[in-house]
Amino acid sequence: MFVHNTLTGKKEPFHPQDNKNVNMYVCGITPYDECHLGHARCYVAFDFIRRYFEYSGYSVKYIQNFTDVDDKIIKRSTELKISPSELTEKYIQKYFEFCNKLNIKKCDSYPRVTGHMPDIIKSVQTLVDKGYAYAAEGGDVYFSVRKFKDYGKLSKRKLEELIVGARVEPGENKKDPLDFAIWKSSKPDEPAEVSWDSPWGKGRPGWHIECSVMSTKYLGETLDVHGGGEDLIFPHHENEIAQSESATGKPFAKYWLHNGFVTLNQEKMSKSLGNFFTLEDIFKKYDPMVVRFLLVSQHYRKPIDFSYDKLEQSDNSWKRLVRAKKIAEETLSRTAPGKGAADTPGGMKRFDEFIKNFESAMDDDFNTSGAMAAIHGIANELYGCNETTNPEIIKLGINKLKQLSDVLGLIFPGERELEDTVQKLIKERETARENKDWKKADKLREEINSLGVVIEDTSSGTRWWKKE
Numbered sequence: 093m094f095v096h097n098t099l100t101g102k103k104e105p106f107h108p109q110d111n112k113n114v115n116m117y118v119c120g121i122t123p124y125d126e127c128h129l130g131h132a133r134c135y136v137a138f139d140f141i142r143r144y145f146e147y148s149g150y151s152v153k154y155i156q157n158f159t160d161v162d163d164k165i166i167k168r169s170t171e172l173k174i175s176p177s178e179l180t181e182k183y184i185q186k187y188f189e190f191c192n193k194l195n196i197k198k199c200d201s202y203p204r205v206t207g208h209m210p211d212i213i214k215s216v217q218t219l220v221d222k223g224y225a226y227a228a229e230g231g232d233v234y235f236s237v238r239k240f241k242d243y244g245k246l247s248k249r250k251l252e253e254l255i256v257g258a259r260v261e262p263g264e265n266k267k268d269p270l271d272f273a274i275w276k277s278s279k280p281d282e283p284a285e286v287s288w289d290s291p292w293g294k295g296r297p298g299w300h301i302e303c304s305v306m307s308t309k310y311l312g313e314t315l316d317v318h319g320g321g322e323d324l325i326f327p328h329h330e331n332e333i334a335q336s337e338s339a340t341g342k343p344f345a346k347y348w349l350h351n352g353f354v355t356l357n358q359e360k361m362s363k364s365l366g367n368f369f370t371l372e373d374i375f376k377k378y379d380p381m382v383v384r385f386l387l388v389s390q391h392y393r394k395p396i397d398f399s400y401d402k403l404e405q406s407d408n409s410w411k412r413l414v415r416a417k418k419i420a421e422e423t424l425s426r427t428a429p430g431k432g433a434a435d436t437p438g439g440m441k442r443f444d445e446f447i448k449n450f451e452s453a454m455d456d457d458f459n460t461s462g463a464m465a466a467i468h469g470i471a472n473e474l475y476g477c478n479e480t481t482n483p484e485i486i487k488l489g490i491n492k493l494k495q496l497s498d499v500l501g502l503i504f505p506g507e508r509e510l511e512d513t514v515q516k517l518i519k520e521r522e523t524a525r526e527n528k529d530w531k532k533a534d535k536l537r538e539e540i541n542s543l544g545v546v547i548e549d550t551s552s553g554t555r556w557w558k559k560e
Contacts, residue, residue: 093148093455096393098325098348099246103457108316109346114150116142117307117345119320119328120202122159123183124168127190128368129383129398130354134321136384137351137392139196140500141319144454147499155310156199157303158184160206161286161296169283176286177206190371193380195501195508203306205297209288212297215305215339216275216290224338228265231277231293235300237270240334246348247326272331273298300331304344308336318345322393323360325350352395369398378403381502385410388460388500409468410502416471417493417504424486427479440485443492446470450496460500467496491558510558514545518554 093106108114118138121131135156145152160180169179191198205212216233219225225235237243237251244250251270258269266273278287278294287294307315313336320329329348336344353360356368374383377400386406390396446466453462474489494504503511521536540547540556547556 094457095347095349096457098350099345101248104347106347108150109314112150113153114145114316115153115155115311116145116317116319117155117157117303117311117315118318119303119324120156120158121183121187122162122164123180123187124162124165125183126370126372127183127187128370129374130321130360130368131187132190132194132371132383133354133387133396134319134351135191135196136194136387136501138319138349140388140460141317141349141392141458142197143499143501144458147454153311154199155201155203155307157306158202158204159299159302160184160204161302162299166282166286176283186372193371193375194384195381195503197501201310203310205302205306208302208306208309209297211309212301212305213275213288213290215301215335216297218339219274219335222338224335225274226267227292228267230265231275231295232265232273233275233292234266234271235274235331235335235338236268237272237334238268240338242337243334244330246333247330249326249330272300272327274301274335300328301335303328304332304336304339307332308340308344313340313342313344315345317347317349319349319351322350322352349392351392352390355395355397358397374403378407379410382407382410384501388502389464391461392458413467413471413493413497413502414504416474417490420474420477420486420490420493423477423479423481424483424490427481427483427486440488442473443470443485443488446473447492447496450499454499463496463500467493467500470496494558510543510545514540514543514556518547518556522554 094103095106096102097104116138118134121127138154142152142154158180161176165176165179169176172179216225219235220227220233223236224239225233227233244254254270274297275290275292276295276298277292278296286296288296307318318329318332333344371383382403383406386403387396389406389409396402446469449469450463450466453459453466456462470489470493474486474493477486477489494507497504517536517540521533521540524530524532524536537547544558545556546558547554
């Protein structure tokens with residue numbers, strides 16, 4: 093498997109630090125407004141990356157944060173005359189609703205900034221003690237960019253270039269225009285709930301320090317994979333590296349992966365520009381799987397220029413896959429056992445080739461457009477099946493169509509209901525096992541098996557798949 097590493101600017105063989113275990117951190121949303129297609133692009137991309145790691149035999153620990161303290165949150169909550177926590181809770185819940193509709197798997201944890209203030213204050217103090225940060229007059233604490241010799245290594249920016257556009261804003265007391273805040277003093281007109289006591293007075297953390305602290309708390313001092321949108325390369329991810337490596341003296345992340353923008357008329361889709369489509373509006377017109385299909389059809393690092401015409405094309409392509417599966421299942425129900433036995437070796441070989449093509453594409457920096465071509469190849473084979481085709485070939489084709497589609501997070505009608513039911517029963521069984529209620533656990537296993545599902549208990553949790 094090869095991945096494109098933004099840090100080195102080239103594709104590299106993927107070798108996590110701990111053999112078959114991958115730890116992965118992706119910067120989450122700032123929950124102050126509706127999620128739009130740009131958000132979906134990022135989290136769908138890292139969802140299928142996570143899924144392919146798991147398909148390839150890796151155990152993945154995936155952390156994604158919520159930046160629930162921010163200038164935008166304070167401004168928006170003030171406008172709406174509600175508390176910052178009310179605002180963030182509303183949009184965090186909406187985020188989870190959209191993730192569910194888009195079939196984005198849950199992360200292992202979703203740490204919030206507000207729940208990690210002692211850790212953040214401790215990290216700021218460490219940077220001050222080591223001489224990488226300083227307290228300024230007024231209660232702000234700044235990171236001294238020039239103290240970190242490798243600054244710019246991710247974004248490939250030189251300090252001389254950055255100095256040209258750097259400035260000190262009114263009210264800032266930093267020593268150098270390049271320096272950035274890691275602790276911000278409270279303002280008189282800000283709500284009390286976004287202010288915490290610290291050695292430098294009441295305040296709240298700067299944006300960049302939050303991710304450094306939460307990612308390393310849950311995944312250790314060096315991450316295998318750090319991801320996010322390409323707009324975060326500078327300054328956010330560059331500053332994360334500077335803070336984290338100054339604090340620990342170790343590389344912050346081995347592989348840096350960044351997804352491309354969703355654009356509208358070749359311009360980045362964003363709230364600040366006001367040129368965005370909310371997921372809520374799009375889902376009123378199109379099935380969420382159609383949206384996901386659009387997002388996985390393009391390589392994750394390339395931009396997607398959005399239009400409703402492209403959604404319409406995705407709708408047609410997705411329906412074609414759904415029809416292929418449905419027609420094959422209907423054909424299978426009419427096919428007598430033992431028919432077409434002579435076709436078995438040839439049919440098996442064709443499906444093996446499609447699987448090999450799928451894996452080769454995904455091993456090449458998660459080339460989902462190439463992977464989709466393999467999935468369409470399987471669908472074409474299924475369209476060609478009839479009552480004379482060996483039933484085993486049809487079964488294999490249907491199973492592989494579902495399996496490879498699932499790696500991309502594409503779930504066929506009817507499958508979602510089964511998945512929800514199985515996950516609920518697995519959770520109940522895990523609780524029974526924790527309580528040493530073996531009789532109930534065995535009964536739940538039988539209930540799961542009756543759904544045509546096989547389960548396997550592993551060190552990283554319970555895995556399940558449909559019987560072939």
